[in-house]
Amino acid sequence: QKEVEQNSGPLSVPEGAIASLNCTYSDRGSQSFFWYRQYSGKSPELIMFIYSNGDKEDGRFTAQLNKASQYVSLLIRDSQPSDSATYLCAVNMNTGFQKLVFGTGTRLLVSP
Amino acid sequence: GAGVSQSPRYKVTKRGQDVALRCDPISGHVSLYWYRQALGQGPEFLTYFNYEAQQDKSGLPNDRFSAERPEGSISTLTIQRTEQRDSAMYRCASSYGQGGSYEQYFGPGTRLTVT
Numbered sequence: 001q002k003e004v005e006q007n008s009g010p011l012s013v014p015e016g017a018i019a020s021l022n023c024t025y026s027d028r029g030s031q032s033f034f035w036y037r038q039y040s041g042k043s044p045e046l047i048m049f050i051y052s053n054g055d056k057e058d059g060r061f062t063a064q065l066n067k068a069s070q071y072v073s074l075l076i077r078d079s080q081p082s083d084s085a086t087y088l089c090a091v092n093m094n095t096g097f098q099k100l101v102f103g104t105g106t107r108l109l110v111s112p
Numbered sequence: 113g114a115g116v117s118q119s120p121r122y123k124v125t126k127r128g129q130d131v132a133l134r135c136d137p138i139s140g141h142v143s144l145y146w147y148r149q150a151l152g153q154g155p156e157f158l159t160y161f162n163y164e165a166q167q168d169k170s171g172l173p174n175d176r177f178s179a180e181r182p183e184g185s186i187s188t189l190t191i192q193r194t195e196q197r198d199s200a201m202y203r204c205a206s207s208y209g210q211g212g213s214y215e216q217y218f219g220p221g222t223r224l225t226v227t
Binding site for chain 2: 031046049088100105
């Protein structure tokens with residue numbers, strides 16, 4: 001079993017819809033959880049991070065964490081074609097520095 | 113301001129040669145990370161520096177790989193006796209602090225091809 005699992009997609013949604021991206025992780029001791037966006041041929045860039053159970057909202061993005069189920073998700077409201085990218089879930093299993101374990105990423109395609 | 117820079121951006125080398133990949137972090141960032149990213153995969157942790165101290169090198173695949181950050185700024189990842197399986201994108205990231213709340217900023221990467 002991989003430490004961080006994501007569906008590789010592609011996940012196709014129409015413009016204006018809600019995109020729901022999911023991630024599960026294996027280590028119950030994981031401390032913090034990150035969502036990165038990576039456009040094709042570019043470097044990953046941080047969208048959000050979450051530490052506590054529940055929801056965290058930032059603009060059109062909402063991260064959801066359920067530690068009991070070892071599940072973290074990212075919702076993108078009012079999806080735009082410019083949101084089309086690969087979304088990487090990363091889990092920090094370390095109590096010191098950010099030792100991130102990344103999933104393989106989910107490719108999101110938003111059609112006009 | 114300037115972001116993380118890496119050089120060279122592309123490197124083609126023959127099997128058995130040594131290569132050195134350079135990372136110049138954002139000024140003032142104390143934490144520096146090296147990752148390797150294969151096509152269609154997420155980045156894979158290689159090693160971590162806090163200032164000049166290499167605090168974790170557990171992700172380095174074998175002893176052909178080494179890294180240094182002698183003055184706590186620029187870092188070099190060296191691969192000796194390269195093999196074809198070393199071909200990948202090598203990415204460097206830096207963050208202002210060490211803790212879990214500091215954002216890691218990634219550089220553009222060095223695409224290494226071993227022929």
